[in-house]
Amino acid sequence: MPNPARQRILITGASSGLGEGMARRFAAMGRDLALVARRTELLESLKKELLAAHPGIRVTTAALDVDDPETVARVIPALATELGGLDRVIVNAGIGKGASIGTGKAGANRAVLHTNVLGAHAQCEAAMEVFRAQGAGHLVLISSVASVRGMPGTRTAYGASKAAVNALAEGIRSDVWGSGIVVTTILPGYIATDINVGRRGPFTVDLDTGVDALTAAIEREPAKAYVPGWPWTPIARLLRVLPLSVVRRLTGS
Template sequence: MRHADRVPHPVRQRILITGASSGLGEGMARRFAAKGRDLALAARRADRLEALRDELLAAHPGIRVVVSALDVDDAAAVEDVVPKLAGELGGIDRFIVNAGIGKGASIGTGKAWANRATLVTNVLGAHAQCEAATELFRAQGHGHLVVISSVASLRGMRGTRTAYGAGKAALNALAEGIRSDLLGTGIRVTTVLPGYIATDINVGRRGPFTVDLDTGVAALTAAIEREPVRAYVPEWPWRPVAALLRVLPLPVVRRLT
């Protein structure tokens, strides 16, 4: 771990999580609620968000939880909902850009719609969130932007992962560009690259070293709390695997992924 990753950081009390109605987003909401954090949760499925809000408030009555339906494909809606949720909590200290989908097919097999949908949500939807979050943080003068990428972003992936990996690679560059722009300010940017975690989004895409959702979320929230520039989740084995993926010949990468 780099020295900069060990610098103490302020407690991020007010956390906004997108894609919070299932999978990693729902898991992170439960973990941060257990830590006593106040939450703003957004996702397309309002009924599931409301049920999660009620569950969290019952389990942790000292926290605040506000929710809003949100389709991140709608940039205007993102621009409207994010400041609304921030206003309800009195500000946002950490914004986790988590919403995404995992549709996809081999390029040129007649399912361009699935690949396009993945790219629209995972790239343009994430961009809309980053715009809204960073505008908010610039106005506040502080904040922690967390972009959920994937180890699939490190090399070109075959089959159903091609568009997904390409979209996540775009997020790596987007997050690094934002971080470069904000160096020396009170705003931190973290890119998180999860490995294979058992969620609904990656059914059929789980590979070697897949961990269960609870294990994955525990590693994910711990990494986010450290606020590094980049984190692999879980760190073992994905940090060394990531190093290998960058240098292995493509035929070997194809077999591994």
């Protein structure tokens, strides 16, 4: 069931993929949205679409490159002010390019680590300042099943970056335990988006199915959730204990 307490939702990386999909789902629930991404023309197009389909909601947009911590620290509180506060921030922006370590693609791997780790950290800093001032809020970090074990090939830096996101989320959760601030880590399995072309494996689901599972999990506000729950909850448990040779096969490598 929708959580009416989370009316004002900020989504980063909202111009495509999971972010765009979540924006559509939450708009259909009647939520007010702050949508940010680098590609502002796509954001404006999405804003027009959502307001036309759901005229009772508010949608505001802003350009945001999560690699620029000063801009993140300025834009997120400004959007909170514009909406009169934020009830949920979804740390979704990230990149998925990468290559096997030591194959001459160090720059691409560094970019993944920089954006997915330091970018997530910048978003969390800004969101948590808003939530601490309010005394309430729901921080959601989008991780990946690829974080459960070390991943080969194009997933190595990506999986490592998302493992860092898991630890960041858990540390924040511990820090605000018992307060009015809730922290959720979402670990999607293989969902067909532009970010993971070349990194998909068995059990890949289409974008609509993945986004439906993602938004439903976020609404439940668990500490951690794998999405879609089937088959990724049991697969994640297996990934933790299986021999690396089997993990390689299960992850499509």
